Structures are given as structure tokens and as C-alpha cells.
Amino acid sequence: MATRQTAGLARLMRAPAIILLLIWMIVPLGMTLYYSFQNYNLLNPAAISWAGWFNYQYFVTDPAFMAAIRNTLVLVLGVLTITVVLGIAIALLIDKPIWGQGIVRILIISPFFVMPPVAALIWKNMIMHPSYGVFADIARFLGLQPVDWFAQYPLTSIVIIVAWQWLPFATLILLTALQSLDGEQMEAAEMDGAGAISRFVHLTLPHMARAITVVILIQTIFLLGIYAEILVTTNGGPGNASTNLTYLIYRAARLNFDIGGAAAGGIIAVILANLVAIFLMRAVGKNLD
Amino acid sequence: MGRITLEAVTKRFGEVEVIPPLNLDIDDGEFVVFVGPSGCGKSTLLRLIAGLEDTSGGRILIDGKDATDTPPAKRGLAMVFQSYALYPHMSVRKNIAFPMRMAGVPQDEQDRRITAAAKALNLTDYLDRKPGQLSGGQRQRVAIGRAIVREPAAFLFDEPLSNLDAALRVGMRLEISELHNRLKTTMVYVTHDQVEAMTMADKIVVLRAGFIEQVGSPMDLYRAPKNLFVAGFIGSPKMNLIDGPEAARHGAHTIGIRPEHIAVSPTAGTWQGRVGVSEHLGSDTFFYVEGTGLAETITVRAGGDIDLHHGDTVFLTPDAAQMHRFDDTGARIA
Numbered sequence: 001m002a003t004r005q006t007a008g009l010a011r012l013m014r015a016p017a018i019i020l021l022l023i024w025m026i027v028p029l030g031m032t033l034y035y036s037f038q039n040y041n042l043l044n045p046a047a048i049s050w051a052g053w054f055n056y057q058y059f060v061t062d063p064a065f066m067a068a069i070r071n072t073l074v075l076v077l078g079v080l081t082i083t084v085v086l087g088i089a090i091a092l093l094i095d096k097p098i099w100g101q102g103i104v105r106i107l108i109i110s111p112f113f114v115m116p117p118v119a120a121l122i123w124k125n126m127i128m129h130p131s132y133g134v135f136a137d138i139a140r141f142l143g144l145q146p147v148d149w150f151a152q153y154p155l156t157s158i159v160i161i162v163a164w165q166w167l168p169f170a171t172l173i174l175l176t177a178l179q180s181l182d183g184e185q186m187e188a189a190e191m192d193g194a195g196a197i198s199r200f201v202h203l204t205l206p207h208m209a210r211a212i213t214v215v216i217l218i219q220t221i222f223l224l225g226i227y228a229e230i231l232v233t234t235n236g237g238p239g240n241a242s243t244n245l246t247y248l249i250y251r252a253a254r255l256n257f258d259i260g261g262a263a264a265g266g267i268i269a270v271i272l273a274n275l276v277a278i279f280l281m282r283a284v285g286k287n288l289d
Numbered sequence: 290m291g292r293i294t295l296e297a298v299t300k301r302f303g304e305v306e307v308i309p310p311l312n313l314d315i316d317d318g319e320f321v322v323f324v325g326p327s328g329c330g331k332s333t334l335l336r337l338i339a340g341l342e343d344t345s346g347g348r349i350l351i352d353g354k355d356a357t358d359t360p361p362a363k364r365g366l367a368m369v370f371q372s373y374a375l376y377p378h379m380s381v382r383k384n385i386a387f388p389m390r391m392a393g394v395p396q397d398e399q400d401r402r403i404t405a406a407a408k409a410l411n412l413t414d415y416l417d418r419k420p421g422q423l424s425g426g427q428r429q430r431v432a433i434g435r436a437i438v439r440e441p442a443a444f445l446f447d448e449p450l451s452n453l454d455a456a457l458r459v460g461m462r463l464e465i466s467e468l469h470n471r472l473k474t475t476m477v478y479v480t481h482d483q484v485e486a487m488t489m490a491d492k493i494v495v496l497r498a499g500f501i502e503q504v505g506s507p508m509d510l511y512r513a514p515k516n517l518f519v520a521g522f523i524g525s526p527k528m529n530l531i532d533g534p535e536a537a538r539h540g541a542h543t544i545g546i547r548p549e550h551i552a553v554s555p556t557a558g559t560w561q562g563r564v565g566v567s568e569h570l571g572s573d574t575f576f577y578v579e580g581t582g583l584a585e586t587i588t589v590r591a592g593g594d595i596d597l598h599h600g601d602t603v604f605l606t607p608d609a610a611q612m613h614r615f616d617d618t619g620a621r622i623a
């Protein structure tokens with residue numbers, strides 16, 4: 001291992017990058033923390049004053065707050081469930097040699113390259129629209145009443161759109177894990193009398209545990225911050241039916257011009273995100289070592 | 290019971306015929322070794338017996354019953370793989386228990402068999418470890434343990450010792466032989482190490498490009514190789530093969546004489562040459578003799594204390610009774 005001298009040198013060389021990163025994080029966090037204790041509204045920017053805990057109290061007692069927390073959880077858990085389950089299924093399918101494998105793989109990965117607002121707009125106007133969306137066409141063809149997705153099932157619609165976007169990521173990671181599974185192990189299990197389901201439960205799933213953990217951790221980080229898809233489709237409504245925490249903060253800042261309230265919401269979101277992260281690391285992080 | 294019969298078994302991968310129609314009988318309790326050069330189809334043949342590959346033609350009978358289309362798990366055979374193929378996230382105990390769990394063996398019976406297998410294979414202290422925390426030899430023993438507890442009709446081994454170092458290999462070789470003596474279960478063993486073949490087998494099957502060149506006991510193959518290929522393959526160091534006038538003098542196209550059947554003398558003998566490389570093993574010495582005009586080098590075995598050095602002239606006298614004669618197709622002349 002490194003001697004004390006080289007370790008010291010290494011620390012010195014790392015310092016600029018770490019200090020830069022620290023400033024990068026600390027300054028915005030510090031400013032947010034500062035504003036969260038101020039009365040600061042852009043409609044009346046001259047009247048800045050110390051607010052104490054008022055902004056926090058105001059944000060938390062907002063009836064939209066509990067709804068937003070619930071919606072955030074539904075969004076994250078819903079998308080995670082869909083992407084992990086379908087991701088495993090698709091990975092299992094395209095791991096087998098099939099005709100046109102290359103094309104199929106590219107098609108499956110492609111949603112990931114569409115930026116979120118564009119994807120959401122396509123879903124809103126071309127797929128889920130109650131009069132000229134594809135789903136409406138299908139419903140009419142079957143003689144059914146078309147569903148007005150964003151009015152009737154706003155949160156479900158957003159879960160579907162976001163899951164569609166993240167499915168390629170999950171599939172790709174899970175597929176790589178699947179491909180590193182040793183063929184002789186599978187054959188040994190086959191000789192040992194394990195059927196397809198037993199082999200999946202006893203060999204494939206444990207082998208993929210680490211990859212599933214990675215998918216869950218990374219996706220959770222991004223899913224907590226979903227925002228663009230809500231903005232271009234439901235605008236958080238009807239009512240608060242599809243408002244998540246991020247969108248609530250956006251509403252405070254940009255629709256009510258309440259910088260102090262938005263900052264308080266941001267700090268609350270950071271704390272909640274960290275709670276989720278700690279919980280997740282406890283629950284699934286042991287798969288990573 | 291573990292009697293395995295192959296009737297005109299064929300295997301093609303696409304256009305390539307890897308195993309041409311092949312017939313073979315493996316008796317109950319026999320230790321059969323498949324040997325042959327790399328790529329000759331030993332693993333393929335074993336996997337056909339196991340059911341991991343589908344036959345392209347012919348029948349496989351196990352204890353007289355047609356098992357050609359029986360899935361691997363139902364054939365009652367256990368296989369030990371070259372890579373061990375242990376389940377990495379299960380402890381040794383769970384690995385060994387896995388086939389019994391799949392077969393629904395009651396828990397107390399499972400425990401009894403695991404304890405017995407662990408004792409026989411010196412694994413008792415490692416039962417709660419994961420495969421990743423074991424040495425190569427220990428992993429191989431776990432793989433064997435997993436095969437034993439199923440109480441199979443026959444064991445199939447695919448080069449089980451090739452990942453082990455030389456010393457461990459000798460040890461495991463003995464353990465597998467002892468296991469066979471104790472269980473008296475049929476064993477089919479693939480190797481390209483002819484020492485393993487000679488020491489372990491009741492019956493050796495020599496394969497070349499999917500064809501069976503010869504089947505017989507190790508000593509049959511050593512004493513009476515059916516053709517040049519078997520003659521060159523069995524025995525270490527290799528048999529000397531001599532063409533030309535010297536062979537014609539014995540009424541053959543090629544004659545073969547093993548290094549241990551040539552007498553060495555510094556003064557007189559039938560053939561004359563110079564000592565090239567010599568290998569002193571202590572008990573024996575192998576000389577590679579050049580310039581005899583018969584073949585590029587003639588290998589001879591002498592006692593450990595013979596005093597000959599590089600460049601010395603030597604005289605060689607083959608033991609005529611131990612000479613093998615082959616015709617121009619390479620077949621043995623009786």
C-alpha cells in the first residue's frame with residue numbers, strides 16, 4: 001500500500017477537485033437554507049424580513065403537502081415495480097438468441113434517448129389523448145368509450161409515461177447481469193432436477209440481486225425529482241391529484257413567487273430524499289458488497 | 290444399476306458431424322474413461338449421455354430403457370463439471386442439499402446424507418462456507434459431494450481435475466478411485482491426461498474426431514494397440530515409431546517399440562546413435578537418441594544410475610517380443 005508520504009501527496013492532489021465539489025454543493029444548499037428562513041416574495045422583493053420557521057410551517061400545513069408526499073411515493077414505487085418486473089421479463093426474452101436480435105435490442109433501448117418533455121408530449125397528444133390518441137382509436141375500434149387518461153387517471157398516466165422512459169435503463173442493466181450468468185451452473189441445476197422456475201428463483205434471481213439493487217438505487221434518485229413530465233401533461237392536477245414534491249416546490253416558486261416557501265420546501269425535499277436513501281441503503285445496500 | 294448403451298448415436302452441430310454413428314456399451318459398476326485429443330468430441334459424447342445435448346440420431350439406453358428423449362434430471366445421472374459449477378450464493382451445505390431439495394427428499398434424510406458425504410470428502414469443517422471461500426480442490430470435492438448425495442445410477446465427470454495443480458491432481462485421482470471402489474457405481478470420466486486414463490480406468494475408450502479408435506482395458510491398449518493412433522496416444526513417453534527399411538525388415542510398414550522395451554548399452558547393440566537430451570528422474574533416465582537413421586529421435590528408458598552423457602555413442606537393442614507392427618493403413622498386424 002501507499003506509504004504515508006504518497007498518501008499525503010494524494011490527499012493534496014485530490015483537494016482541488018473535492019473543494020470545488022464542496023463549494024458546488026454547499027453554496028446552493030446554504031443559500032436555500034438561508035432563504036427558507038426569510039419572508040421573500042418576488043411580488044414584493046423589497047420587503048425581505050426574518051421569518052423564523054414560518055415558511056416550513058406554511059409548507060407543511062399546506063393541504064397539498066400530504067398529497068404531494070403520497071403522490072411522490074406512488075410515482076417512485078409504481079415506476080420501480082413496473083421497470084424492475086418488466087425489465088427482468090424483457091431481459092430474459094432478449095437474452096435468448098432470436099431472429100433480428102440487434103434491431104430488437106436497439107428498439108428496446110431507444111426510449112431512453114427521447115428527452116422527458118418530448119416523450120411526455122408524445123404520450124399526451126398522440127397516445128393518450130381522448131379524441132385523437134392511439135388508445136382512444138383502439139377503444140373506439142373495440143366499441144368502448146375512450147378514456148380521458150389525464151383527467152381520469154392522472155397519476156397512473158404519469159407513472160406509465162415515466163416507466164416507459166426508464167424501462168430501457170432497467171432492461172439494459174439487468175440484461176448485462178443475465179449475460180454474465182454461468183451456463184454450466186444452469187446445466188448443473190438442470191441435472192440436479194431444477195425446473196425452469198426453480199432455476200429462475202434459486203439461480204437467476206440471486207445472481208441478478210446486485211443489478212436489481214443498482215437499478216432501484218439509481219432510479220429512485222431520479223424518480224424523486226420527476227417534474228417535466230408533470231409540467232407538460234397535467235400541471236399537477238386535476239386538483240393536487242398528480243402533484244409531487246418537486247412540482248409543489250415549483251408551484252410555490254414560480255406560480256406564487258414565494259421564494260422563501262419554495263426554499264423551505266426544497267430543504268424538506270432534501271431531508272426526505274436522504275431519509276429514503278438511508279432506508280434504501282439499509283434495505284437493499286447489503287447486496288452491493 | 291447403471292448400464293449405459295449407445296446405439297448408433299450421432300451428433301451434428303449444423304452441418305458439422307461431430308460424432309458419427311457410434312456404438313458403446315458401459316457395464317454396471319464400470320469405470321470408463323474417454324480419452325482423445327482436444328476437440329475430438331469427448332465432452333459432446335458425455336453431454337449426450339447426460340441429456341444436455343440432443344442426439345441427432347441413434348438411441349441411448351440406460352438400464353435397458355430408452356432414455357434418448359428423457360430430460361437430464363430424469364436420467365438418474367449426476368455430472369461433475371470442469372468449472373465445478375457450484376452455486377456461488379449458497380453455502381456448501383445448501384449446494385450439496387440442492388438436488389435433494391429439488392427431489393423432495395425429507396429433511397432428516399437430507400441431513401444424514403450431507404453428513405455422510407461431508408465426512409467422506411473431508412468437508413465437515415467447511416459446510417457453512419460459500420464456494421468463493423474454498424480452494425480449488427475443496428470446490429471440486431463439493432461438486433463431487435453434490436453428485437454423491439443424489440445416489441445416481443452413474444457419475445459423469447468432464448475433466449474434473451484439469452483446473453488443479455499437479456500434486457492435488459494425484460490426490461484427487463486417488464480419492465475418486467477410492468470412491469469408485471466404495472460405491473461401485475458406474476463412472477464415465479473424460480480426460481485428455483493419459484496418466485489419469487491408465488491409472489483409473491477399468492475400460493478406456495480412445496476417441497479421434499468422434500470415432501472410437503479402440504476400447505479396452507488399460508493394459509490391453511498398452512500391450513496391443515489396434516492402430517498407430519492408439520499406439521502413439523497411450524504410453525508416456527510415447528512409443529517410438531519407425532518406418533522404412535528397418536520396418537520392412539520386420540515385414541511391416543511401420544514398427545513401434547516403447548522406450549521401456551529397448552536395452553541401452555555403451556558398447557554393443559542392434560542400433561547405433563548419439564545421446565541427445567537426457568532426462569534424469571532419479572528412478573529412471575530417459576535418453577533421446579539421435580543419428581540412428583531410423584527416426585529423428587528414439588526415446589529409451591534406462592535405469593537411474595546409467596552413466597551416459599550428451600554426445601556419447603550408444604547402442605540400442607529392441608526387445609523383439611515387445612515390438613508392434615503396423616501395415617500401410619496404420620492397422621496392427623497380428
Ligand SMILES: Nc1ncnc2c1ncn2[C@@H]1O[C@H](COP(=O)(O)OP(=O)(O)OP(=O)(O)O)[C@@H](O)[C@H]1O
Binds near residue numbers: 307
Ligand atoms: N455448440 C457447438 N456448436 C458447434 N460446434 C460445437 C459445439 N460444441 C462443440 N462443438 C465442436 O464439436 C467438437 C467436439 O467438441 P468437444 O467439446 O466435445 O471436444 P472435447 O473432446 O471435449 O475437447 P477438449 O479436450 O478440448 O475439451 C469440436 O470440434 C467443437 O468445435
Ligand SMILES: [Mg+2]
Binds near residue numbers: 331332333
Ligand atoms: Mg471437453
